[in-house]
Amino acid sequence: MKKAAALLLTLIALGGALGAQQQGAEALVDECAAYLAAFFQGRPDARVAVVALDDRAGLGDSGLQKLYQMLVARLEANRTIHFADLLVAVADGRAEFNLDRARELDFLVELRLVRSLDKVGLGLTVFSRLQDRVVALKYLERAIPAAERDLLQARSFAFAAMGFAKLLEFEAREGLMDIQSLPAADGTMQYYLYYPDEIVIYQAREAGLEKRFQFKLTWSRPYYPTRHPEGRLLLFRSGADLVLTAGGNFAPYSLVLTFRDGVWQEAGRVDFVPFRFVTLNGIPCLVGARWEEGRNFLKERIFFQPYGPTQPAGEGLMQKPVCAAMALDIAAADGQLQAVHAIDREYSYRMYGADLAESTPLPGKKGGALAALGGKWLALSDYRRSTDRLFFCDIRDGGLRPVYEAAVAGEVRFLAAGAWHDAPGFWAGVRQRDEDGGRLLVQFWGKANE
Amino acid sequence: MSRNARRLLAALTLPALALAGAIKPHYGGEIVVRLNEPSSFRLNTASYSNLILYSLIYENFFFLAPDGQISSNIFQEYRYDAAARTLLLTPRENLSFSNGKPLTAKNIQVSLKVFLSSDLFAASRLSKVVKNVRLNGEQVAVELLADRPDIVSLLTAPELVVLAEDEQSFSGLFYPQEWEKNQHLILRANPYYAGGRPYLDRVRVTFGDSPAPDLFLAAPGQFKESCLELDSGIYQNLYLCFLQPDIGQNTKIALFSLLKRFNEASGGRYRELSSLTSDDESPVAIRIKTLSPQKTAAILKTSEIRLYALSSLSFLEKDLTAFLKATNLTIETQFIDNSEFMAFLDSAAIKYVLVDRLFQRKAPPEEKLSRILKESSFNRFNAQYLRMLSELDEARFSNSPELLTEQIARISEAIVNDGFLFPLFQRNYSLYIRRSWPTLETDYYGRPLLQRVSQAHD
Numbered sequence: 030m031k032k033a034a035a036l037l038l039t040l041i042a043l044g045g046a047l048g049a050q051q052q053g054a055e056a057l058v059d060e061c062a063a064y065l066a067a068f069f070q071g072r073p074d075a076r077v078a079v080v081a082l083d084d085r086a087g088l089g090d091s092g093l094q095k096l097y098q099m100l101v102a103r104l105e106a107n108r109t110i111h112f113a114d115l116l117v118a119v120a121d122g123r124a125e126f127n128l129d130r131a132r133e134l135d136f137l138v139e140l141r142l143v144r145s146l147d148k149v150g151l152g153l154t155v156f157s158r159l160q161d162r163v164v165a166l167k168y169l170e171r172a173i174p175a176a177e178r179d180l181l182q183a184r185s186f187a188f189a190a191m192g193f194a195k196l197l198e199f200e201a202r203e204g205l206m207d208i209q210s211l212p213a214a215d216g217t218m219q220y221y222l223y224y225p226d227e228i229v230i231y232q233a234r235e236a237g238l239e240k241r242f243q244f245k246l247t248w249s250r251p252y253y254p255t256r257h258p259e260g261r262l263l264l265f266r267s268g269a270d271l272v273l274t275a276g277g278n279f280a281p282y283s284l285v286l287t288f289r290d291g292v293w294q295e296a297g298r299v300d301f302v303p304f305r306f307v308t309l310n311g312i313p314c315l316v317g318a319r320w321e322e323g324r325n326f327l328k329e330r331i332f333f334q335p336y337g338p339t340q341p342a343g344e345g346l347m348q349k350p351v352c353a354a355m356a357l358d359i360a361a362a363d364g365q366l367q368a369v370h371a372i373d374r375e376y377s378y379r380m381y382g383a384d385l386a387e388s389t390p391l392p393g394k395k396g397g398a399l400a401a402l403g404g405k406w407l408a409l410s411d412y413r414r415s416t417d418r419l420f421f422c423d424i425r426d427g428g429l430r431p432v433y434e435a436a437v438a439g440e441v442r443f444l445a446a447g448a449w450h451d452a453p454g455f456w457a458g459v460r461q462r463d464e465d466g467g468r469l470l471v472q473f474w475g476k477a478n479e
Numbered sequence: 480m481s482r483n484a485r486r487l488l489a490a491l492t493l494p495a496l497a498l499a500g501a502i503k504p505h506y507g508g509e510i511v512v513r514l515n516e517p518s519s520f521r522l523n524t525a526s527y528s529n530l531i532l533y534s535l536i537y538e539n540f541f542f543l544a545p546d547g548q549i550s551s552n553i554f555q556e557y558r559y560d561a562a563a564r565t566l567l568l569t570p571r572e573n574l575s576f577s578n579g580k581p582l583t584a585k586n587i588q589v590s591l592k593v594f595l596s597s598d599l600f601a602a603s604r605l606s607k608v609v610k611n612v613r614l615n616g617e618q619v620a621v622e623l624l625a626d627r628p629d630i631v632s633l634l635t636a637p638e639l640v641v642l643a644e645d646e647q648s649f650s651g652l653f654y655p656q657e658w659e660k661n662q663h664l665i666l667r668a669n670p671y672y673a674g675g676r677p678y679l680d681r682v683r684v685t686f687g688d689s690p691a692p693d694l695f696l697a698a699p700g701q702f703k704e705s706c707l708e709l710d711s712g713i714y715q716n717l718y719l720c721f722l723q724p725d726i727g728q729n730t731k732i733a734l735f736s737l738l739k740r741f742n743e744a745s746g747g748r749y750r751e752l753s754s755l756t757s758d759d760e761s762p763v764a765i766r767i768k769t770l771s772p773q774k775t776a777a778i779l780k781t782s783e784i785r786l787y788a789l790s791s792l793s794f795l796e797k798d799l800t801a802f803l804k805a806t807n808l809t810i811e812t813q814f815i816d817n818s819e820f821m822a823f824l825d826s827a828a829i830k831y832v833l834v835d836r837l838f839q840r841k842a843p844p845e846e847k848l849s850r851i852l853k854e855s856s857f858n859r860f861n862a863q864y865l866r867m868l869s870e871l872d873e874a875r876f877s878n879s880p881e882l883l884t885e886q887i888a889r890i891s892e893a894i895v896n897d898g899f900l901f902p903l904f905q906r907n908y909s910l911y912i913r914r915s916w917p918t919l920e921t922d923y924y925g926r927p928l929l930q931r932v933s934q935a936h937d
Contacts, residue, residue, distance in 0.1 A: 250581060252573035254552075256675030256930075257503070323676035324506040355503055397502045412502055440502045 127393030362404030508934030552674030711925030
């Protein structure tokens with residue numbers, strides 16, 4: 030008890046210190062927000078966005094992003110203006126914005142942070158699109174002490190207990206396409222690693238995985254050899270059966286296997302690749318998509334197939350249009366379809382609601398791979414080689430709010446929602462290149478406090 | 480444009496620039512390749528143009544990279560069992576031809592046997608060491624007469640391809656979809672290609688300059704502004720061949736002189752050739768004194784000459800016919816399909832033939848000479864040449880460069896003295912690709928590897 034009290038006191042003290050340390054940055058942001066509020070006072074319903082943000086004060090990318098987020102919080106709370114958050118990413122001291130929507134705006138705000146002796150200066154320019162000229166200029170400055178700078182520069186994901194952190198990393202054989210997990214009969218978590226020709230099952234150990242067994246997948250013609258194998262594995266329970274479906278871009282069908290008498294037995298096939306098992310209007314359904322045979326993108330259809338012990342195989346297949354996608358996932362919570370998230374062939378993020386009507390938040394947001402964790406989180410990789418990034422976005426309210434960001438050495442090939450021990454999170458297949466050709470790393474990014 | 484507008488424009492281009500780093504390659508699109516029009520889809524690798532065309536529709540057993548690395552899309556495993564002196568080839572599972580028909584071990588066995596029975600130098604080299612080719616379940620077992628751990632290197636010949644039972648099935652990256660004679664040929668991506676579907680959807684093979692080709696062959700040192708030049712290392716030698724022993728020496732020299740003059744008249748388009756392989760590597764220079772135009776005309780005017788040429792030399796047809804017509808000599812030209820040439824030999828009394836052979840500069844000269852002797856001596860091949868070939872083999876393994884050079888010189892001398900093959904010209908090739916396309920790689924034989932070519936820069 031004494032110990033707990035001491036810890037609490039330390040936290041309170043630290044919290045107080047942190048609060049004090051952030052005063053400089055907050056004050057600068059407050060002043061900026063106040064100036065903008067006053068400027069837009071006489072211009073109700075003005076559509077405003079920050080379209081440029083440069084750091085010449087040495088705050089670092091994290092510091093720049095935090096300052097921006099503080100400003101956004103204040104501007105979004107301002108009811109007289111319509112503020113649009115167009116931030117896509119911050120890199121190399123410069124923020125990147127989605128400017129596809131710039132035409133819909135009335136005022137564009139440019140911000141520049143500069144160093145002024147021991148202070149940080151903020152240069153602010155407001156450009157009116159209608160008048161095609163700069164309509165306001167303002168310079169503000171505040172002292173931001175070194176300790177506060179350190180705090181600004183500490184990335185959110187540095188706090189593993191709060192954000193997503195890399196909890197596990199191991200090297201895998203080339204060709205790995207997906208990972209899914211399911212508790213075994215004894216309660217231990219089993220991890221299914223899906224390759225085009227086999228599934229290898231591992232069991233969690235304290236700080237790693239231990240191989241349990243593997244089984245071959247037998248495909249038949251037509252078979253489409255591919256340079257870039259992609260596929261999805263789905264594990265679920267249907268009645269008393271444990272069911273596994275596996276498909277990919279190399280076959281026009283997916284295998285459906287059930288676990289009986291200690292072995293996986295083929296129980297049928299479906300003509301698409303199931304991503305989720307959900308209930309629609311009280312009917313259990315496999316929901317999925319179909320890859321273009323032999324290629325690396327998915328066709329512009331979502332398929333729904335009623336599935337159950339009494340359901341005749343192949344009957345009742347329905348399809349709905351979506352965009353052709355480089356990556357796609359279906360968010361479901363409590364067995365109910367929430368949304369379809371996709372990265373289209375132009376690498377733009379797209380979202381479809383439960384009714385499959387498009388309602389893309391953050392239009393212009395780019396991505397490479399993605400995966401949805403229930404209806405809560407969406408992990409999205411950047412679309413760059415060598416120095417990829419992961420964005421963890423909150424999708425609980427049907428939007429897309431980037432919350433955490435992590436740098437990844439290599440390129441993210443696939444993302445899959447899962448769990449490591451008790452921590453929910455995402456599996457990431459990361460390809461690293463080197464002189465010998467490279468290697469495939471599997472990382473688990475988890476959120477321990479959920 | 481205001482400063483801010485410029486800034487905005489610059490910022491708007493950022494996402495587009497960032498897309499250049501997109502992690503997935505783009506599937507789709509078309510490349511335009513200019514090649515010579517083939518006579519059929521039956522495998523025929525006699526010319527460099529054909530070598531490229533047929534590499535697109537027929538899959539090789541093995542690929543040889545310029546650095547000597549060997550790889551295969553067809554076999555999931557190949558293993559040499561030294562104790563059994565057997566090479567075991569295991570094809571990948573579920574392979575199909577372009578029309579979806581299964582590609583099995585049986586197709587591999589048959590294709591290998593077809594190759595072994597062909598009249599190619601590479602085939603005769605292989606057949607010397609192969610005892611039997613049999614099926615072993617889903618494997619093909621190649622039994623050897625002697626221990627040859629390097630057997631796979633003998634299977635990298637560009638002519639060793641996977642053939643289907645029917646002529647409408649293809650094993651290569653692409654398959655023919657549409658052929659408009661004298662215009663173009665459309666090849667479509669083979670969805671079942673063993674190495675994984677190519678990124679491109681189509682290859683448009685044009686036989687002329689319209690539309691402007693993205694990939695084409697031409698003499699080296701051109702198109703520096705618009706294209707990347709790839710030194711293919713390939714050259715094509717042209718020979719005048721006398722198939723019958725009763726042709727007088729004067730007639731031979733006169734016809735030879737006439738053809739040399741043809742090159743002069745066409746502005747020296749082709750490089751003069753004074754050896755059987757290449758002038759810079761041959762230990763022997765062959766100098767055949769040409770006759771004056773008057774003397775040539777005097778000798779040839781009384782003869783009725785029909786000059787045959789292989790269809791791989793069809794690029795000569797227009798100019799050569801016009802040149803011969805202008806000489807007022809009664810010389811007719813006739814082009815024969817390469818694949819039909821051997822059959823033609825038996826059925827007609829062909830006396831004069833223009834033939835060509837394609838060589839890779841990196842190949843050793845003794846190998847080239849063996850090919851000439853084996854593939855170009857036709858019905859003049861006799862015990863003497865067979866002995867010379869064996870002696871050349873001996874010299875190759877003697878590790879004595881002097882002995883090897885001496886033997887090459889002896890063979891060259893014998894061929895020219897026997898008077899059945901006179902070297903005429905050499906054509907050098909470079910492969911050009913427009914700069915708007917990503918870097919293209921070639922294999923050891925100078926064939927472009929289109930499988931990795933994607934229209935978008937990824």
